[in-house]
Amino acid sequence: MSVVEFASAPRVDLGGAGIVERLITPPTQRDIQIIHMTVDGHGHGEEEPYTMNCTTESVHVITGSFVVRTSAEEFTLAAGDTLTFPGAEPHTWRNPTGEKAEVLWVLTGVS
Template sequence: MIIRKARLGKSMVLQELATRSDLSISFLSQVERNLLTPSISALKRIADVLDIPAGSLMFGAESRKGGIGIGLVRRGNRKRVVFPDSQIAYEMLTPDLRRRMSVLWLKAPPHGESGPVFSHDGEDAVIVLKGRLKIEIGGVWYELASGDSLYFSSELPHRWRNESAKPAEVIWISTPPSF
């Protein structure tokens, strides 16, 4: 439903989305009708074509408006994103992406990294709970250790890297929600 709504909002036919995302019309039609659950990489390709945050597709947020004022997320009920062939894991600490911010628990394995730099609207805050994490913002690297925090405009190109031989655990806050 979210993909269809975003596609129609851009006056895009299914064929155009299929061509631009390099996915079949049949596959996309089944995804739009909730008959298939796409992989994270397929969701990312769809989100890139539709110019929307991939997280809004991964966590099922249709709208940031009209949400309830309280959202309790129990430890065992967190929504998780795990990337294929990777030990990087994100857990949602907020109930969904319909809020004014998202709070993620990032588990960065030794020598793990987020990939190429990216940017998005808003601001990010990072708090290192365990281990060390390097974050590149606008071409400058910042090294954070346990207890350190960093706040920045997420419109600046950024990425992270764990260069140590030990895992890092980080709280990553984004406003507005982005993934």
């Protein structure tokens, strides 16, 4: 068992702009990684869609609005919504509003 206190959770940088990302699971944990993101208004991921080296990704919106664009479609998520998709699916994302958004990004089967 392991506890990661939010105040001491390491910052990570997965690319994009207007984001503070913290790894809130132990850094050595590979079965699941949870990243807490605070996204400034109009913050965004990479311009070009990208993939993650994992089996599955889930995005859960705690507060605000969040848009995830995949190769197939665009998903507009509100607080309380969760999107799950394969880690091999090309995607990018953005905060479509001027308000901050708070998001949990969950990766399973991280290689």
